[in-house]
Structure formats: structure tokens, C-alpha cells
Amino acid sequence: MRAGGDVEIVDEASFAGAFETRALGDLRWARTRSGAFRFLRGKDRTQKIMVEHVMVNVVASGRVYGRIGRRKISQATGGVVFSRLSNPMDLVVEDATWLALIIPMRLLTASFNWSPRFDGFVFDAGTAQAAMIGGLLSSFDQIDETLDAAEIDCVTRASIAMIASCLDQAVRLTSKPKKDVTNLQLSIRKYIADHLSDPDLGQERLSRAFNLSRAQLYRCMKGTSNIAKTIRRLRLFAIRRDILSGSNKHQTIPAIARSWGLTDERNFRRAFVTEFGYPPSYLRDWSNSVVDRVGEGARLGFDLEQWMLGGQTDDVV
Known part of the structure; x- marks a missing residue:
């Protein structure tokens, strides 16, 4: 002890x-x-x-x-x-x-x-x-x-x-009841989900795409206190899901990270360990050893579609 x-x-x-x-x-x-x-x-x-x-x-x-x-x-x-x-x-x-x-x-x-x-x-x-x-x-x-x-x-x-x-x-x-989600919020969430693999996705890109100032964007996305952090966490959960699924087992982990817009390998690994408590290589070794037990990784991890449609962001922000 x-x-x-x-x-x-x-x-x-x-x-x-x-x-x-x-x-x-x-x-x-x-x-x-x-x-x-x-x-x-x-x-x-x-x-x-x-x-x-x-x-x-x-x-x-x-x-x-x-x-x-x-x-x-x-x-x-x-x-x-x-x-x-x-x-x-x-x-x-x-x-x-x-x-x-x-x-x-x-x-x-x-x-x-x-x-x-x-x-x-x-x-x-x-x-x-x-x-x-x-x-x-x-x-x-x-x-x-x-x-x-x-x-x-x-x-x-x-x-x-x-x-x-x-x-x-x-x-x-x-869970608290979901607050009303406006059409603009849904559009912004869908835009983030559709462009998650783009390394240039961020607050400035969203502001330009929807013709909103930074303040207007954050007011619209109420409940999302840090858009950059939200995008990073969505990417980390997507990478984790891909590693668990085994569908990308012939790809290197840095390549999977790049496919989701995280191009700096060192920062990605640090962020992954901070988020999940273990390195991505550890997760891959484990998932390879129990692939028959894990099954389809598409059902694992964070549900991006639910978030895009206005679900709670408590686990993301």
C-alpha cells in the first residue's frame, strides 16, 4: 500500500x-x-x-x-x-x-x-x-x-x-436532459465530424465556414468550452476505436493518427497517454491478443455520430 x-x-x-x-x-x-x-x-x-x-x-x-x-x-x-x-x-x-x-x-x-x-x-x-x-x-x-x-x-x-x-x-x-440543439449547432457539429481528418480543422476554420466571429461561435456551441480540445479528443477516440477494431492492423499507429488529422507524432502519443492512461502501442498489442473477444471495433469507443447529432459532450470537453 x-x-x-x-x-x-x-x-x-x-x-x-x-x-x-x-x-x-x-x-x-x-x-x-x-x-x-x-x-x-x-x-x-x-x-x-x-x-x-x-x-x-x-x-x-x-x-x-x-x-x-x-x-x-x-x-x-x-x-x-x-x-x-x-x-x-x-x-x-x-x-x-x-x-x-x-x-x-x-x-x-x-x-x-x-x-x-x-x-x-x-x-x-x-x-x-x-x-x-x-x-x-x-x-x-x-x-x-x-x-x-x-x-x-x-x-x-x-x-x-x-x-x-x-x-x-x-x-x-x-444525465441531465439535453438542451435544445439549434440547426446551426447541428450544422457545426456535422462539419466537425465530416472534417475531423483535416489537420487544419479548428476555431478559425469553423468561423470562416459559418461566417461567425470567435465569440459568436462559442456562444452557439454552448457547453463546448474549448473547441480545439473537443476536436482533439474526438480524434483520439476515433484513433482508439480504429486500433481496437483491428481493421488497420497493417498501418502504423502514427499513420492512423495522421489519418485523423494528428500529424505531430510526439504530441499525439503524449495526448493519447494523458487521455487513456496507456500508450497506443500498448492498446494495439492487447487488441491483437484478444481480437476474437473484442469483435467489431466500430461499436467501441466514443459514438461520433451521437455527438454530431447533438448528444451530450460531457465525455469530450
């Missing part, structure tokens, strides 16, 4: 704890029992994270509270808390037992588009999602350690599918 952050024990004289873990393919399950302590992970630690993981935590007893990223959390027995390995944290654990499932981000994002809104996301005790995820993590203790590769693959896919489904349903229930 100290490798991921700093631990402050409330009463070292009486502190006791136990930790057990096991790996199931790419997943890692853990159970921790401990007395009261405080866990701190600063930005200096998070900046050293090379491969991103999602942590699914179930409070089996006791209480956990504090801050994950910018979000305050407080969960007692039965609650579920989500975090990333790269999230700064300041958490207090009070005589708790908790279960954790650690999932490589590349596996989760193959079926669900994680965004920063889920850093510190919780399912309160008593909700259906908390009960389902709690039952899932509890079941790992009963799984035979001598599983063969096919059985491990089944456990991995089923676990991720359940967790992704719970998160997806939560997003649908809590």
Missing part, C-alpha cells in the same frame, strides 16, 4: 490488519482488514503512473471517508467506491474490511467509456448496483484457484460486463 501512497496509522500500538490478494488473468482481487488509518496519495505519486487501472472497492464493514480527486466521499457497510490508480486521495479508513477489484483501464474501456466523472463515483449501500457489485466481489473468494485459461477469460469478461452495465445505467439515470 505504501508504494501507492502514504499511510498514517492512528494508533500504532493497537493497530492490526490483514491483507490477501489473488490474480485472475488481468484482474486482481484483494481483501483488506485493518484498524483506523489515513491514506494519502499526492499528485507527485499520480504523475508516475504508467499504466492506468480502475479500482472497484466494496466496504464490507466499517467506514471509509475523505476525498478522491475533487470528490468528497463517505461510505459505510455495503457502499461501493470507484477510483483510478492515478487519482490523488486523502481517505480515512475506520476499522474497516473492504474488497477491491483492480481492472486495467484498457479492459474496462473496451466496453465502457470511462470519464473523469467516475473518479470517486459511489453506489450507496442499499442500491441494486451496490448489491450486485458487492455480491460479485464476494464471490471471488469462492472461485477455485486452479481455473484454466478459458474459465479465467469467462470470469474476466463477465465481471467487467456487470460493472460496465451498472455504470452505464447510472449515467443514463443521472
